[in-house]
């Protein structure tokens with residue numbers, strides 16, 4: 001069985017941790033900064049970082065339109081934290097003119113968890129994983145609303161602030177509000193790589 005080739009968009013954010021998790025999941029992982037690199041991969045990870053910066057740099061590097069094109073053609077993408085924002089068709093709390101790649105029929109709220117709890121950790125039940133996943137949230141978004149085609153795989157209950165999806169899947173697109181690349185548990189990356197392999 002040949003390894004699937006997965007790129008990590010390497011404009012800004014925590015790239016190295018994703019490369020390691022992908023390799024541990026049996027994929028060949030490469031950094032993507034140029035269109036030629038994008039063309040060579042079966043799938044892409046958009047890491048956490050700052051969505052406003054990833055948006056600006058993707059346009060400066062002439063990657064935005066090619067990424068949007070590949071998403072339209074069905075390329076699988078895993079977006080984490082800022083990467084989840086980049087996969088959302090709609091955002092609230094963005095800065096003026098902020099754009100996303102889109103693809104997932106959802107509205108996400110940037111920096112949703114508020115000042116006191118803008119960074120926290122929790123053990124999360126995720127559909128498709130047998131044991132809870134330890135999830136590190138760092139000024140992450142949550143899903144405010146999503147269309148009927150979007151599967152909610154995990155939610156977080158923030159009491160009076162409500163229950164909000166934090167892992168969603170829309171066809172080949174998977175997005176998480178937190179940082180599954182931190183730590184040693186690569187099961188979410190494995191879920192993604194297995195799906196990429198099944199679609200290849």
Ligand SMILES: NC(=O)CC[C@H](N)C(=O)O
Pocket residue numbers: 047048049050051052080081082083085110111138139140141
């Ligand atoms: N850790 C993260 O990726 C934070 C995301 C960041 N708050 C943003 O809006 O892009």
